[in-house]
Amino acid sequence: IAFLGPLGTYSHQATHGVLGDQTDYLPCSTIRDAFGALKSTSHAIVVPQENSTFGPVAETYDQLRRGELGSEWTIVGETVLSIQHCLFVRSGTKLEEVKEALSHEQALGQCNNFLTTRMPSAARIKTTSTSAAVKLISSDEKYRYSAAIGPEVCGTLFLGIDLLHIGIQDEDENFTKFFVIAKNTPSNLQTILPLISNRQPIPDRGLIRFSPALPSRTSSSPTITQVSARSSYTPLLPYLNAFASSVTLCRLDRRASTAGKMPFHDTYFAYVERLDGVLTDAIRWSETLKQVQSRIQALGGDATVLGFW
Structure with missing residues (x-):
């Protein structure tokens, strides 16, 4: 299992806390290197997602834009660690x-x-x-x-x-949430999932990555005027409505798109939970998230379920 090293980091503590002594650990120099290890020898990684005081971890969200997420890799869990600096x-x-x-x-x-x-x-x-x-x-x-x-x-x-x-942190109640991301193969998931100490028997959370459809433009290379124009942005509300009645949209994070087709065209990460009172299981929850994905795609946007847990 790869994590942001060296030994002693909060990522190391979170990894040990959620996976215990049942696996071998690989400390990596950067978060990007941890994702690189997942592409090669590691079966899973544990990476920081957000801090309750300082917000999302940009390095992790930059890596969550990678094409392997949602296909070769999947988010399978999360854990929260109390942080005292x-x-x-x-x-x-x-x-x-x-x-x-x-x-x-x-x-x-x-x-x-x-x-x-x-x-x-x-x-x-x-x-x-x-x-x-x-x-x-x-x-x-x-x-x-x-x-x-x-x-x-x-x-x-x-x-x-x-x-x-x-205890020099600004807030006494200071917490960081970490994602557990694994290779998305049946044999690997059968190995990793039982090791997650706080795994829910019935999944009720998920992360969906989406990008709105590109705004129309008159040239292949946008001018300053076109980029500054009001029409250079795609309205977000129709895409948010795709989540309504199916899931609870808990938070929305944003990073610049890596597609390079239009400046200020963003990639969004929607953290969702199961609707209160709705009974489900892993198969039904997966289908629900895919329905949201399909609605976004029907609007012309790009969407991928990055995982559920």
Whole structure:
């Protein structure tokens, strides 16, 4: 099972929490690398989807635009982890000596108040993960006067560091949701699904990716005037109506489309749940999501069910 590494990241904790000790783990340098591992040797991956304080994880949603989702790969579960950030420095370094703070951009954003009030002159440096930041300050002398934001467990994984502060996130109730994504083959799903500790016996959630039909235009290369015009956008309401009466549309996320056919033409991710009071099973729930997909396609848009759980 691949995840955003190195060991000690919140992704590592979430992966272990949902899959336990029943599998081998593969830490990856980036979220993109984790998806790459799914394309090769890994049977499944666990990736962060959104944080309750800082919002969606852009790197993950960029990868959810990939064509393999909904065909070769499928989302099969989710898990939520309580996030408590800690501040680490090289042993002997004082807070007032710190010149920069290192961490994943999500952690930097979740700790904005602490960084602004307690470290106002420190530069904020993005790293590939929280544990990667702690590893850097523990092993590289050029980070002697750097601090790293990461999980408390990093204090037991890396030598030569001091834990200065615990719980520096803006909100005490700070949570991150993770997706479990697996190769979409019968044999692989038969192996992975029983390992998911919080798996619901009857699926009631799903994620649908869709893009509205492209607006009409008079040339193959749009001009600034055409891109700025009101007609350059496709009305979204008809596509949202495709969800009505079938599912509960809980949230809608957006990323720029990778099709490259029209600037500001977006890809949407609709997180849906089963309607209250409607009894279903895996087959019926899958058919319900496919019906929504078909309605969007009938409007001229593109739609794919990325998974249900």
